[in-house]
Structures are given as C-alpha cells and as structure tokens.
Amino acid sequence: MEASEDYTTLFDQYLRGELDKAKVIEFENRLETDEHFLQQFNLHKETLEGIDQHFDEMLKSKLKVIEQEISHPTATSRPWVWWAIAAAVTLLLVSTFLLYAPRESIDDTFQAFYEPYPNIVNPSSRSLHSQSESWSVAYDARDYAFAMLAIEKELLLSPDSVDLLFYHGQAAMATNQLSKASGQLQVVLNRDSSRYTGPAIWYLSLIEFKQGRNEATKKYLDRLISGHSDYEDKAKELYAIINK
Template identity: 30%
Template structure:
C-alpha cells in the first residue's frame, strides 16, 4: 500500500490491524513519512477549526435576525449546531491516540549541538565518533561510545543526556528515564530538555501521572517545547 494511502486511512479511521503496525513503524523510522503525516494533520485540523469558526459566525449573524423569524432561524441554527457537534466529535476522535502513538508523534532525538561534526574529516576521538554515530542514527554504536566516555567521566550529564535519547530511540525506556531523572537532580545543564524527554518517556511507559507532573514542571521552568507540552497535556486528560 502507498504511504499516502496509509495516512488517508488514518484520518478516515479505517486502518486495519496490520496497517496500524505499518503506520506506526513508518512514523517512527521514516522521517519523510512523519513530515507528510504532520503536514496532512495540520491541514485536517485547520479545516475543522475553520469550519467551526465559520459556523459560529453564521450562528451569531442569524441570532441577530432571530427576533423577526424565530422559528425558521432557530430550526436552521439547531441543524448547524448538530453538524458542528458531529464535526468536532470527529476531530476529537482523530486526536485520540494511544500512548505509543503520542510518543512517536512527539519524539525526535535531540539534535547534536554540543559537538559539531565536520564531514570528510577523520578522527579517532571517542566523543567525535560517538556523535558521528548519533547523527547517522547508528544508536547502538553511539550508546557504546557514550558508555566509554561515561566510564571515564561519570558526571558528564550532557553525554548522559544524549545517551538517554539514543536509548529512547532503541526502546530502552526504563534506563532512559533513570538517566533523565538523575540529570534533573544533579545538574542545571539542559534541564528543560531533560524534562521534555522524561515526560515523553513516561508517556511511552503509560506513567501518565508522572508525565503530567513533568510537563507542568517544564512549562513552569522554560519556554522550551512549552506549546507542545500544553497540547500534550490536553491529550493526556
């Protein structure tokens, strides 16, 4: 099946069990598919919300005229309210996602901002090799190299943060959670980023109370991912 067909069936709510697995796999591993899905999702949300605003304006306009022809206008308004309700219910249904789907939709390993890689230059430096592997999405290799660095410098919370990101990508969520929590306690470096990824890890593990607390901590602390955090909080309600 074409990838765009999977996306269309997602919004139609007609994905079969095997197709759901394919959809989630592509969303996790195919960046082009994820971008297309997010683009189509924005379009769907925009259409629904625009329709709601238009209908509200129509109701407000008709309300001004209702004193002249009350029965006619209230009948039409009642029909529009019903239509609006159906549309909004569909919108909410589409937004209802499993915890795994929410994690996949929001998770992307944090970009390498601490150790820029110059392409074409060879290096035997462990940290350079670790971040090269990380950028190339060879997360098994990057974890091994990050571990080598942490053996010599166990207090390096930045390296631990990137290791935890790689662990999340490899579905080693429990260990990632432990690292993020320790980082938050022991250092202010990248604290807001640690909170964001810790919240996502909690969502993935279905620890929704902890996820909610962590997202609220993030919103109170920083502007980093604050809008996404607010949206995610609503989805967890």
C-alpha cells in the same frame, strides 16, 4: 518474574501500560538479558498482529454482507438480518478497540511528539578521548545503538560528563530502552543549572506517557509549563490529549 505459562498476561499488561514502574524496569531489563524471554515477547506481538489482521478481515466480510443486503434486499431479511449484522459489526469494533486502540493511540501520540534531541555538543568542548568523535558521528547518523556503546566507553573515563549522560539517555530512548533512558535523564535533571534540564524533563514526560503513567507525565508537563517556555506549547498540547 512470572513462569512461562503467565507470559501472555504479563506481555499484555506491558503492552497496555498497566505495569507499575518497578515492574516495567524489571520487564525491560529481562528483555535485554534473557534471549528466550525476548523471543517469547516478539512471538506474542506477532500473534497480536495476526489477530488484528483477522479482525480486519472479519469486519470487511461483515461490511460486504451489508453492501449485498443494501443492493439486494428481501422481505424476510430486513427485520432480523440488519440487527444481526449491526450487532456483529459492533462487537467487532468494540473488541478491536478494547484490544488495540489504547496501545496504538499511545504509540501514535508518542511518535507525533518524539524526536531525538539534536547533537549540540560543540566539537571544541568535547572530550579528547578517541571515542568522543565516534559517538557523535554515529549519533548524527542516527546509529543510536553504536552511539550508545561508544558513549558508554567515554563514560568510563568521564563519568560526570553531563553531555555524555544526556546523549546516552537519548540513545537509549531511541533504541526503546526506556528504563535506562529514564535513569540517565534523571541524573541529568538532578544537575543544577544544566542546559539539558528542560529537554530532560520533556523526554521524561514522553517516557512516562508511553508507559501509560499519565499522572507522572502530568507532573513533568506542569514543570515545563511553569518554568520552561521553550517547551510550554508542546507540553500544553500533550496535557490536553491526556485529559481528553
């Protein structure tokens, strides 16, 4: 991973979805294991939010000037002030769009489509291990961090449980651990005739989409459109957004 002086470029590339899959996995693993790296990343995001706010304030200021010019025009101001104001506002809008719109657009679209999968595990079919109920209760309560830990304990005893693997991936996704979620959902997807095949493909498409990998997203969406009617409409809708 890059030295500290290169963190800004690395952070920007991650936020814009410009890193390849291997680097995303490496980046997210480091966020989970390197406290200093996580602090630097959070500071970087806070700085970007401050810049964003600054752009907003500047834009409001320019718009106020326009309003004043409209209300109190002068003969000397008309020819060049309008051009200067228009150029300044255009520059601010373009700069803001280039810096933030792609990431915000991806995040907003992701949130519009994403909802953690409901807990459909029948209590009578759950493991009899003591942790099985605690992960289920935590998951239903949307305490995904606790649910994830409880499922990990269960997986030590039942490593081949498709239910546990799927919901471990769901809990990881809900806590924004996308590389871990992707790994578990891929395992589920490789199981033949799993009741979670369609959902796994859908959530994998969302993970790829959030990370800006549109071609990989489309491949998953194609599978849903051609073979999973429950997700066909949503897949087509997301596909249309990507192709805009």
